[in-house]
Amino acid sequence: MIGKGARLLIVDDESHIREVLHDFLSQSYDCVALNSGEDALALLSTESSFDVIISDIKMARMSGLEMVPHILNLAPEAVIIMISGQRTIEFAIDAMRAGAFDYITKPFDLSEVDAAVRRALDHGKLFKDKLTRASGSDENSVKQLRRAVDNEEFVVYYQPQVDIESGNIVGAEALVRWKHPELGLLPPADFILLAEETGLIIPLGRWVLHMACAQAKKWHQAGFPGFRVAVNVSPRQLQQGNLCETVVQTLNETELEPDCLELELTETSMMQNAESEIEILASLRKMGLKIAIDDFGTGYSSLGYLKNLPIDSVKLDQSFVKGATTDPDDAALVMAVVTLAHNLRLKVIAEGIETEDQLKFLRLLRCDRGQGYLFGKPAPADPIEATRQARYLPEDRYVMSYSLPPT
Ligand code: C2E
Ligand code: MG
Ligand code: MG
Numbered sequence: 001m002i003g004k005g006a007r008l009l010i011v012d013d014e015s016h017i018r019e020v021l022h023d024f025l026s027q028s029y030d031c032v033a034l035n036s037g038e039d040a041l042a043l044l045s046t047e048s049s050f051d052v053i054i055s056d057i058k059m060a061r062m063s064g065l066e067m068v069p070h071i072l073n074l075a076p077e078a079v080i081i082m083i084s085g086q087r088t089i090e091f092a093i094d095a096m097r098a099g100a101f102d103y104i105t106k107p108f109d110l111s112e113v114d115a116a117v118r119r120a121l122d123h124g125k126l127f128k129d130k131l132t133r134a135s136g137s138d139e140n141s142v143k144q145l146r147r148a149v150d151n152e153e154f155v156v157y158y159q160p161q162v163d164i165e166s167g168n169i170v171g172a173e174a175l176v177r178w179k180h181p182e183l184g185l186l187p188p189a190d191f192i193l194l195a196e197e198t199g200l201i202i203p204l205g206r207w208v209l210h211m212a213c214a215q216a217k218k219w220h221q222a223g224f225p226g227f228r229v230a231v232n233v234s235p236r237q238l239q240q241g242n243l244c245e246t247v248v249q250t251l252n253e254t255e256l257e258p259d260c261l262e263l264e265l266t267e268t269s270m271m272q273n274a275e276s277e278i279e280i281l282a283s284l285r286k287m288g289l290k291i292a293i294d295d296f297g298t299g300y301s302s303l304g305y306l307k308n309l310p311i312d313s314v315k316l317d318q319s320f321v322k323g324a325t326t327d328p329d330d331a332a333l334v335m336a337v338v339t340l341a342h343n344l345r346l347k348v349i350a351e352g353i354e355t356e357d358q359l360k361f362l363r364l365l366r367c368d369r370g371q372g373y374l375f376g377k378p379a380p381a382d383p384i385e386a387t388r389q390a391r392y393l394p395e396d397r398y399v400m401s402y403s404l405p406p407t
Contacts, residue, residue, distance in 0.1 A: 006028075006029045006052065006121055007050045008029045008031045008053070009031075009044075009053045009078075011040045011055040012059070017106065018035065019033075024113065025113070036059065036061055036062065037061065037066065041062075041070050044070075044075050045074055048074055048075035049075075051079065052078065052079050052120045053071055054080075054082075054083060054104075054117075055071075055080065055082060055083065056082075057082045057084050057091070057094070058085070064082055064083070064095075064098075065094060065098045071099075072099050078124070079123055079124040081102050081116055081120055082095040083106065084104075096272075101123055146200060149195075149204050154176055154208070155380060156380075156381070157176075157177055157378035157380055158174060158175070158229075158378060159376060159379075160371070161228075161369050162370050164363050164369060165363070170227065171227055171228035171262070171369075172227075173231075173264070174208055174230065175188065175232075176188055178190070178191050199240075202240065205233065206250075208231060209247070209250050210253070212261075213229065213261060214256075215229065217254050217255055220256075228259075228260045228290070230262040231262070231263055233264065234269065235269035238265065238269070238281070239277060243280055243284070244280055244284060247287075247289065248287075257288070263289060263292070264294040265281070265294060266293070266294045267293050267298060270293055281309075292312065292314065293309070293313075293315060294315045295351075296316055297317045297319070298317045298319070306340075306344055306346065311346065312346065312347060313341075313348065313349055314341045314346050314348050315349045315371075316337055316338075316349065316350045316351060318372070319352075321351060321352045321362070324361055324362070325361055334350075334362075334365065335365055348368050349367075349370070350367050350370045352373075353370045353372030353373075354373045355374060
């Protein structure tokens with residue numbers, strides 16, 4: 001059974017709600033129910049071993065939203081579900097921004113409650129596995145990574161982005177790799193999380209940004225003006241990294257035009273960001289930078305949430321693109337995202353395009369840009385030969401592959 005051994009804390013000042021949840025969830029989990037935020041925090045300060053915390057958003061004294069930052073401090077591994085009286089986008093945004101993972105609405109549909117708790121437990125397990133992997137990250141890995149950052153043992157690969165309508169290559173995403181002295185070239189999955197955990201993502205991210213902007217400038221000078229580079233930004237960089245100052249300084253040093261730099265933040269990190277961090281993105285955008293939501297569709301945000309964000313484009317996650325030509329549900333989802341994003345005057349970039357059929361489908365939907373192995377795998381900038389035209393033309397694919405602009 002999925003919930004075996006899982007511990008749940010239920011916080012609500014309405015006794016009826018507390019009882020309904022407690023009776024139902026106790027059938028599968030070990031549950032404690034309390035009637036105020038104050039009591040919950042007092043308990044968490046002595047005993048933080050709860051897997052899921054379900055709290056009402058509105059309570060007589062301390063509200064659920066006020067509680068969340070304290071919970072995240074006291075029990076950082078607990079996954080939070082909020083209870084609301086109504087299902088509105090504003091509520092969902094408030095809950096997610098505060099740090100909740102999901103929400104349930106009254107009156108309860110108990111099968112929905114069950115599903116939300118299961119999702120939360122799965123999510124918590126995934127998070128803990130990642131942490132264990134990162135901290136299998138013992139002292140030694142941290143030392144190695146720190147040394148790697150000091151010695152710049154990294155390389156930036158670039159993956160082309162194609163304008164789907166014209167076939168022109170209009171930009172590239174910068175993707176970092178670690179040139180590990182013993183293990184060889186390591187993908188970001190092996191070290192980004194540890195870099196985030198340790199704060200090393202801040203100097204590393206700054207280095208990637210600098211390399212990518214300098215490379216874009218080189219491509220401009222080589223005769224590809226307007227070529228745009230996309231750089232991934234982790235939530236930690238936005239929270240503590242003086243991101244605005246770093247970006248301004250990098251653009252000055254590399255003399256890159258701001259509108260040739262696109263910053264990518266994942267959907268999940270956008271939802272976790274506080275108002276002040278969203279404002280940082282808004283001010284970067286005012287300077288002319290482009291902002292994209294990465295891996296869109298993998299978080300739990302509603303499409304309506306998009307309209308409140310200072311963004312220019314949405315990067316549709318590769319899992320949907322993969323299924324778009326085989327799974328009607330994925331196809332419907334891709335269509336819905338493209339249509340809604342366009343109505344909100346946002347561009348759509350499809351990630352993970354691997355086949356002509358996927359490309360055709362996306363072209364039919366008027367998807368704006370594409371990225372994927374069909375056009376090219378991530379590759380280092382230097383050895384790429386510019387022997388061919390920087391264009392993707394399917395009908396000529398036998399005679400004409402494409403490459404990034406010369407370096
Ligand atoms: P992402 O930003 O979503 O990048 C796209 C990932 O999908 C890349 O993996 C790319 O190689 C892969 N990909 C692209 N096209 C295809 C395709 O057609 N098929 C398949 N199967 N995969 C494709 P990569 O390079 O391993 O990067 C993984 C993630 O690591 C990135 O996902 C990004 O979230 C993170 N990352 C990479 N570089 C940086 C960085 O400099 N800073 C931060 N904070 N994160 C980074
Ligand atoms: Mg990305
Ligand atoms: Mg992505």
